[in-house]
Amino acid sequence: MMSEEATQILAVAKSVLAGTDPLPLPPGLSERAIETPWVASHFRGGERVLDIGFTMSSLDYLGLLLELRKSRGVTIEAIDIVKPERVVRRYPADWVADVLAVPITIGDVRTLELPASRYDIATCISTIEHIGFDEATHADPATAFARSTTADGVKLHRDADVNAKVLAQLGRALRPGGVLLISVPMGKGGPALLRDSLGLYCAQWEYDAASWREIVEAPEFDIVEQQFYRCDADHVWRAVSAPEDLVEQSSALQPHAAGCALAALRRR
Ligand SMILES: C[S@@+](CC[C@H](N)C(=O)[O-])C[C@H]1O[C@@H](n2cnc3c(N)ncnc32)[C@H](O)[C@@H]1O
Numbered sequence: 001m002m003s004e005e006a007t008q009i010l011a012v013a014k015s016v017l018a019g020t021d022p023l024p025l026p027p028g029l030s031e032r033a034i035e036t037p038w039v040a041s042h043f044r045g046g047e048r049v050l051d052i053g054f055t056m057s058s059l060d061y062l063g064l065l066l067e068l069r070k071s072r073g074v075t076i077e078a079i080d081i082v083k084p085e086r087v088v089r090r091y092p093a094d095w096v097a098d099v100l101a102v103p104i105t106i107g108d109v110r111t112l113e114l115p116a117s118r119y120d121i122a123t124c125i126s127t128i129e130h131i132g133f134d135e136a137t138h139a140d141p142a143t144a145f146a147r148s149t150t151a152d153g154v155k156l157h158r159d160a161d162v163n164a165k166v167l168a169q170l171g172r173a174l175r176p177g178g179v180l181l182i183s184v185p186m187g188k189g190g191p192a193l194l195r196d197s198l199g200l201y202c203a204q205w206e207y208d209a210a211s212w213r214e215i216v217e218a219p220e221f222d223i224v225e226q227q228f229y230r231c232d233a234d235h236v237w238r239a240v241s242a243p244e245d246l247v248e249q250s251s252a253l254q255p256h257a258a259g260c261a262l263a264a265l266r267r268r
Contacts, residue, residue: 001092002059005029006027009036010061014067016040027235030256034229034237035125035183035213038262042181045072047120050173052109052166053127054078054102055087056144061125062091066098078104079112081136082144110165114173122170124182128215129204131166132158133191139147154201156191156210156244162205163214169221174267178223181264182215186228187249195253209243212261221265231258 002010008025013036015022025033039061051065055078068074083106084091084099091099105112110131133155135146147153170180185192189208196202205211215224229237230246240246246259 002063005032006063009033010063013037013040013060013064017043017064017067017072018239029237030099031126031185031229031231031237031260032034032058032060032185032256033074034260035262036064038123039123039181040064041064042121042264043074043181044048046075048075048118050114050119050122050170051076051078051079052122052124052170053080054104055080055082055084056090058126059092062095062099065102066095069099069102075124076102076247077260079109079198080104082106086144092208110162112182114169115176116177119174120178122174122178122180124170124180126164126185127211128166128182129184129207131203132162133203136212139188143198143200145196145200145202147196147198148196148200149200151193151201154193154203156193156203158191158203159207161237164218165210167215167218167220170181171218171267176267178267179264180267181262183260183262184212184215185251185255186212186243186246186259187251187263188247191218192252194251195205204251206257207243207261216263216265218265220268222268224264224266226261226263229259231256236253 003029012022016037017040184207186207191203192206228240251257
């Protein structure tokens with residue numbers, strides 16, 4: 001059930017947590033190879049965390065969250081529009097009890113009433129690009145999301161205030177000095193058409209310099225760090241300096257992103 005890729009990335013993330021030298025990852029992996037070890041590098045243990053977009057987590061990232069909870073004294077609470085019980089088959093059987101034990105609030109992070117100043121860390125990894133596009137289904141046994149069987153049927157517009165709303169909500173939930181870890185696909189910018197694992201069509205927002213600024217220059221936060229990576233033609237991820245180095249990249253109808261950006265932002 002766990003892919004070779006997820007197994008390798010989780011092993012590297014765990015070695016980052018343990019402070020040992022991680023083995024280099026092979027070429028040909030998705031952006032998860034950058035994101036999940038990077039998240040691991042920001043934990044010291046004992047933090048109270050709010051994770052946005054928990055339910056459909058890739059297994060490398062989910063494995064990291066469960067490891068933080070089990071062995072590092074990290075408290076995790078989550079938010080998603082989909083209940084984990086709806087997609088329980090996507091989790092390895094021996095993880096299910098631990099996944100379902102994570103307290104989760106079901107709803108749109110933009111509009112839920114979040115507790116003020118409760119969390120040390122908020123994680124929003126490969127999630128904000130889906131907000132405003134994904135819609136949960138509650139009755140359809142075939143798919144957890146309302147998705148289109150044709151490319152033409154996909155809504156490519158999302159509200160212009162998604163970034164501002166999400167950042168304001170996470171700014172409220174974090175304590176002053178708390179840290180938001182956020183990552184996005186980055187490329188030429190704008191809506192990108194995707195096909196999901198069921199072959200259905202959907203869209204995500206691919207970030208560019210302007211839409212990234214809406215995140216890192218949000219008034220609730222100061223930038224601690226930001227990083228940019230490009231997946232080159234040899235399928236190796238390399239660090240680059242700025243969003244402008246990614247303008248040729250596109251995730252449209254690709255199996256994974258061709259560029260990504262990550263930021264740690266401190267709540268003012
Ligand atoms: C691609 S998954 C990312 C999962 C995980 N963070 C990871 O990095 O593997 C995006 C998640 O965001 C959730 N999501 C989409 N729109 C949302 C919204 N408005 N509020 C909260 N969660 C949302 C989806 O249901 C899905 O679980």
